[in-house]
Amino acid sequence: MAKVVSKVAYKPVGMLLGIGAGVVAGAIFRQVWKIAAGDDDAPDATDEERGWGEILAAAALQGAIFAVVKAAVDRGGAAGVRRLTGRWPA
Template sequence: MAGKLGKVALKPVNVALGFAAGAVAGALFKQLWKIASGDDDAPDAGDEERGWGEILAAAALQGAIFAVVKAAVHRGGAIGTKRLTGTWPD
């Protein structure tokens, strides 16, 4: 599976992996926020009862988790593609 056919065939797999990664990252963030803050829900930026520190800490934690999960899935997908096709994806 090389060239355009390989890219077309792997596109749905990459989309599915992206959705799964988002779900995993969201669940991981929810659990870590619950441990870190004791609250079941992370603060919403529009919640007037929450302070700047809490809102920005939640956003930073969420961003870091999503970035790490995205990088891990992207790297894993590239390695899987290399094993399947023999070439590193573009």
């Protein structure tokens, strides 16, 4: 029963952390793209003036950054809940 309560209590925390992770990951991606491509704006998939390689590279980089940031935030949030409650929220 305590495991269920811990999991339910973590849901809103996890959602807020997820939103924050998305914002942080977007900012990191924009900075990395500026450095990697020398361009202020990453290409959109429907940008007619950009090639397939550039669009797919941007998408792969963005996906990798989002995944790493989300995993780090989720793991940190779960560790924080364990420190506060003594239980892992899974």
